[in-house]
Amino acid sequence: MADILTTSISGLRSYQTALATTSHNIANVGNDAYTRQRVELDARLPLKEGSSFIGQGVDVSNIQRIYDQYVVERLRTFTSSTSSLDTFLELASRVENLIADENSGLSSALDGFFNAMNDVANDPSASAPRVTLLGEAEILEQRFNSISKDLQNIENEVDDRIRYEVAEINSITTELARLNKTISSMSGVSNPPLDLLDQRDELIKQLSEKVSVNTVQQNDGTLNVMVGSGQMLVSGSTSVNLVARASSSQPDRMEVALQSNNSTVNITNSLSGGELGGLLNFRENMLDDAQNSLGRTAIALAESFNALHVQGYDLNGDMGSNFFNSVGTGNLTGVFGGDYLNNGFDVGDTVSFDLQFDGRTVNVSHTIVAGDTNQTIANALLFGASGINADGNVTDNGDGTYTLAGTSTGISMTFRLRGDQIEFQTAGGPSLVGSGNNLTITNVTDGVADDLIIQMGQIGSSSTALTSGTATNASPASFLGPSNRNSVLANQNNIGTAQVDFSITDVSALSTSDYLISYDGANYNVVRLSDNVTMASGAGPFNVDGLSINVNGVSNTGDSFYLRPTRLGATSFQRNITDPNDVAAATPIRTATSVSNIGNGQMSSGQVIDSLDPNLLRTVDIYFDPANPSGTFDVVDRTSGTILQNNVAYSSGMQVTQNGWQVQLTGIPQPGDVFSVSENTGAATDNRNALLMAGLQSAGILDGGATTLEQSYAALTAEVGTVTRQVQINSDVEHALLDGAIAERESLSGVNLDEEAADLIRFQQAYQALSRVIQASQELFQSLLDAV
Numbered sequence: 001m002a003d004i005l006t007t008s009i010s011g012l013r014s015y016q017t018a019l020a021t022t023s024h025n026i027a028n029v030g031n032d033a034y035t036r037q038r039v040e041l042d043a044r045l046p047l048k049e050g051s052s053f054i055g056q057g058v059d060v061s062n063i064q065r066i067y068d069q070y071v072v073e074r075l076r077t078f079t080s081s082t083s084s085l086d087t088f089l090e091l092a093s094r095v096e097n098l099i100a101d102e103n104s105g106l107s108s109a110l111d112g113f114f115n116a117m118n119d120v121a122n123d124p125s126a127s128a129p130r131v132t133l134l135g136e137a138e139i140l141e142q143r144f145n146s147i148s149k150d151l152q153n154i155e156n157e158v159d160d161r162i163r164y165e166v167a168e169i170n171s172i173t174t175e176l177a178r179l180n181k182t183i184s185s186m187s188g189v190s191n192p193p194l195d196l197l198d199q200r201d202e203l204i205k206q207l208s209e210k211v212s213v214n215t216v217q218q219n220d221g222t223l224n225v226m227v228g229s230g231q232m233l234v235s236g237s238t239s240v241n242l243v244a245r246a247s248s249s250q251p252d253r254m255e256v257a258l259q260s261n262n263s264t265v266n267i268t269n270s271l272s273g274g275e276l277g278g279l280l281n282f283r284e285n286m287l288d289d290a291q292n293s294l295g296r297t298a299i300a301l302a303e304s305f306n307a308l309h310v311q312g313y314d315l316n317g318d319m320g321s322n323f324f325n326s327v328g329t330g331n332l333t334g335v336f337g338g339d340y341l342n343n344g345f346d347v348g349d350t351v352s353f354d355l356q357f358d359g360r361t362v363n364v365s366h367t368i369v370a371g372d373t374n375q376t377i378a379n380a381l382l383f384g385a386s387g388i389n390a391d392g393n394v395t396d397n398g399d400g401t402y403t404l405a406g407t408s409t410g411i412s413m414t415f416r417l418r419g420d421q422i423e424f425q426t427a428g429g430p431s432l433v434g435s436g437n438n439l440t441i442t443n444v445t446d447g448v449a450d451d452l453i454i455q456m457g458q459i460g461s462s463s464t465a466l467t468s469g470t471a472t473n474a475s476p477a478s479f480l481g482p483s484n485r486n487s488v489l490a491n492q493n494n495i496g497t498a499q500v501d502f503s504i505t506d507v508s509a510l511s512t513s514d515y516l517i518s519y520d521g522a523n524y525n526v527v528r529l530s531d532n533v534t535m536a537s538g539a540g541p542f543n544v545d546g547l548s549i550n551v552n553g554v555s556n557t558g559d560s561f562y563l564r565p566t567r568l569g570a571t572s573f574q575r576n577i578t579d580p581n582d583v584a585a586a587t588p589i590r591t592a593t594s595v596s597n598i599g600n601g602q603m604s605s606g607q608v609i610d611s612l613d614p615n616l617l618r619t620v621d622i623y624f625d626p627a628n629p630s631g632t633f634d635v636v637d638r639t640s641g642t643i644l645q646n647n648v649a650y651s652s653g654m655q656v657t658q659n660g661w662q663v664q665l666t667g668i669p670q671p672g673d674v675f676s677v678s679e680n681t682g683a684a685t686d687n688r689n690a691l692l693m694a695g696l697q698s699a700g701i702l703d704g705g706a707t708t709l710e711q712s713y714a715a716l717t718a719e720v721g722t723v724t725r726q727v728q729i730n731s732d733v734e735h736a737l738l739d740g741a742i743a744e745r746e747s748l749s750g751v752n753l754d755e756e757a758a759d760l761i762r763f764q765q766a767y768q769a770l771s772r773v774i775q776a777s778q779e780l781f782q783s784l785l786d787a788v
Contacts, residue, residue: 087278212273295569312584320584358406613660
C-alpha cells in the first residue's frame with residue numbers, strides 16, 4: 001500500500017535539491033563560464049492497488065547542464081578566429097602607419113632627393129644644390145634605415161610574443177590535464193561533476209584564444225585536445241608541451257614545435273587561429289613581404305643610381321664613384337696600378353707581387369728598365385714575360401682580355417688594360433664563401449728599397465670595397481667583393497661543409513621572394529618560396545631572378561640553405577659621397593663638329609654606355625674620308641691614327657658605338673667632314689649626367705622595366721593598406737559572429753534571474769505543500785492512535 005508519508009518525504013527531498021540547484025544558479029549569475037543547471041525529476045514506480053496503480057512520489061534522476069555542444073564549438077571557433085584577426089590587425093596597422101605616414105614614410109624622402117638632383121642639373125657648377133643633394137641623400141638613408149629598423153623591431157616583438165603565447169598554452173594544457181584526471185576519478189560519464197566541466201570548458205575557450213583547437217570526448221569523461229593537423233596537446237590526464245625555439249632553417253626567428261618523448265617536431269606551418277596563429281600569419285603574409293619589398297626598392301635605387309653616377313665626371317675632373325651602398329650587387333670589379341714611376345717603380349727594380357683569388361695565387365713580376373713608361377709597365381705586368389698572362393691558369397682570349405680560372409666551378413676573373421691601370425672583373429658568381437669574393441694583392445717587393453706602392457681603385461659593382469687604397473711591402477690590401485653572408489642562413493641540421501653565397505646581378509629581374517636551396521644527394525635545387533617553383537637544379541652556379549648563386553664545399557643529402565636576397569637591402573643602404581664636388585653631374589665625353597665641314601651632318605652630344613671601357617676618354621674622329629667609297633666613314637683614334645672601324649656605311653639617324661660611348665649621326669655629311677668625340681675637360685657646367693640621374697625618378701627599373709622606384713614603394717603601401725583593410729573587415733564580421741555566438745550561448749545556458757525566481761517560487765510552494773502533506777499524515781496517524 002502506498003505510504004503518504006514516504007511519498008511526501010520523497011518530494012520534500014527532491015524539491016530541496018531543486019531549491020539548492022536554483023540557488024546555485026542564482027549565485028553564479030555573474031559567472032560567464034557557468035552553465036545553468038536543471039534538476040531532472042522522475043516519478044517513482046507505482047504500486048498496484050486493486051485494479052489501479054498508486055504512485056510513490058518522486059526522485060531526482062539527474063542534474064544536467066543546459067548545454068549544446070554545437071553552440072559551444074561555434075563559440076570556440078569564433079573566439080579563435082576573432083583573436084587571430086585582432087592580433088593580425090594590431091600589428092598590420094602599425095606597419096601601415098609606419099610605411100604610409102607622410103613624415104616617416106619613404107615617398108617624401110624620394111621626392112626630396114630627386115628634386116635636389118634636378119636642382120643640381122639646373123645649376124651643376126653651383127655648390128649649394130650639391131650640398132642640398134647630399135643632405136637629401138642622408139635623409140633618404142635615414143628613412144630607409146629607420147623603417148627597416150622599425151620593421152625589425154616588430155619582428156623581434158613577434159618572436160617574444162610567440163614565446164609568451166607558447167608558455168600560456170602550456171599552462172592551460174597542464175591545468176586541463178589535471179581537470180581531466182579529477183573528473184575521471186570523481187564519477188563516470190553519466191554523472192560528471194558539472195562545475196568541473198564548466199571549468200574545463202572555460203579553459204578550452206581560453207586555449208582557443210591562443211590557438212585553434214579540436215576536442216574529442218573519451219569514454220572515461222576526459223577530453224582530448226588537439227592542435228594543428230591533429231597533434232595531441234592533451235590526452236586524458238597527460239599534457240604535451242609546445243616549445244618556442246629558433247627555427248632550424250632560419251635561426252634568427254622563432255618556430256613552434258611539439259615536444260614528445262625527448263624529441264621535438266616543428267608544427268609552425270600547421271598552426272592557425274588564436275593569438276599565436278595571428279602572429280604567425282602576420283609574420284608570413286605581411287611582415288616578411290614588407291621587409292623584402294622595402295629592401296628591393298633600396299637595392300634598386302642604389303644600383304641604378306650608381307650605374308649612372310660612375311659614368312659621370314665630378315667637379316675635380318674625376319670619374320664618379322658609387323653614390324650609395326646596399327647589399328652585394330654585381331661581381332667584383334676594380335683597377336690597380338697607374339702612375340708607377342711616381343710610386344717607387346725605379347729603374348733596376350724587379351717589381352714582384354702576388355694576386356690571390358679563389359684559391360689561386362698568380363705571381364706577377366717585371367724588371368724596370370730605362371725608357372719604361374707607365375704604359376709599358378702596365379703592359380708588362382699584364383701580358384709580359386712574367387706578367388699575369390704567364391700563369392698557367394690564365395687564358396689569353398685574343399681580344400685584349402686575360403682570364404684566370406678559379407678553383408671553384410664556373411668562377412673566373414678577367415683582366416684587361418684600362419689606360420695604364422689593370423682592370424679586372426669576376427664572372428660566374430660569388431666565390432670564397434665566408435671571406436667574400438676577394439682579390440688580394442700581397443708580397444709586394446721591388447728587390448731594393450721595397451718602397452713601391454700599388455694603387456687600388458673602385459669601379460663598377462656597388463658592393464666592391466677596399467681594405468686600403470694602396471698595397472705596399474708592409475701592408476697587403478684586398479678588393480672585397482659581394483659577400484652577403486647575413487642573407488644566407490644554413491640549416492642548423494646541416495651535416496656537410498658546403499656554404500652558399502650570392503650576388504645581385506640584374507635588379508630589373510629581382511623579386512621579393514625568399515629562396516630555399518636544398519641538396520637531394522645528386523643536385524642542388526633552388527626553389528622560389530613565393531610560389532614554390534623550382535627555378536634551377538644542378539651543381540651551380542645558378543642564375544635565378546637576377547641572382548647569381550654559388551655553392552662551395554661538400555653537402556650531405558638533406559642539407560639546405562635559406563636565402564633572403566632583399567631582406568637587408570634597406571638596413572644596409574647608406575650614402576657614400578660626402579664631398580659636394582664628388583657629385584658626378586657631367587658626362588665624361590663631349591662631341592664636336594669640325595668648323596671645316598661642308599655638309600649639314602650633325603652629331604648628338606653622346607652618351608656613355610660602358611664607363612669601364614679603358615679607352616673611354618681617348619679622342620676619336622668619325623671621318624668621312626674622300627678616299628673611301630661614297631657614303632662611308634672611318635672611326636679613327638686621333639692620337640695613334642689607328643682605324644677602329646673602316647668603311648662604315650652611313651645612314652641618317654644611325655648610332656655609332658666605340659670605346660664605351662654611343663653617338664647619333666643625322667643629316668647629310670660630305671666627303672672630308674669630321675666629327676669628334678673626346679674627353680670633356682673643364683665640364684663644370686655640363687649637366688647631362690645629372691639629367692640622366694634625375695630621370696631615374698620616372699624610369700622603369702624593377703619588374704623588367706615596368707616599375708619605377710616610387711611605384712614600387714607605392715605598391716608596397718597599397719598592398720599593406722589593402723591587407724590591413726581586409727583584415728579589419730574580416731575582424732568586424734567575426735566580432736559580429738562572436739557576439740551572436742555569445743548571445744546564443746547565454747540564451748541557452750546563461751542564468752536568467754526572472755526564470756530562476758519563478759522556479760524558486762514554484763519549488764518553494766511545492767516544498768511547502770509537501771510539508772503540509774507530511775503534517776496531515778502525522779495528524780491522521782495520531783487520530784488512529786487516539787482511536788485505539
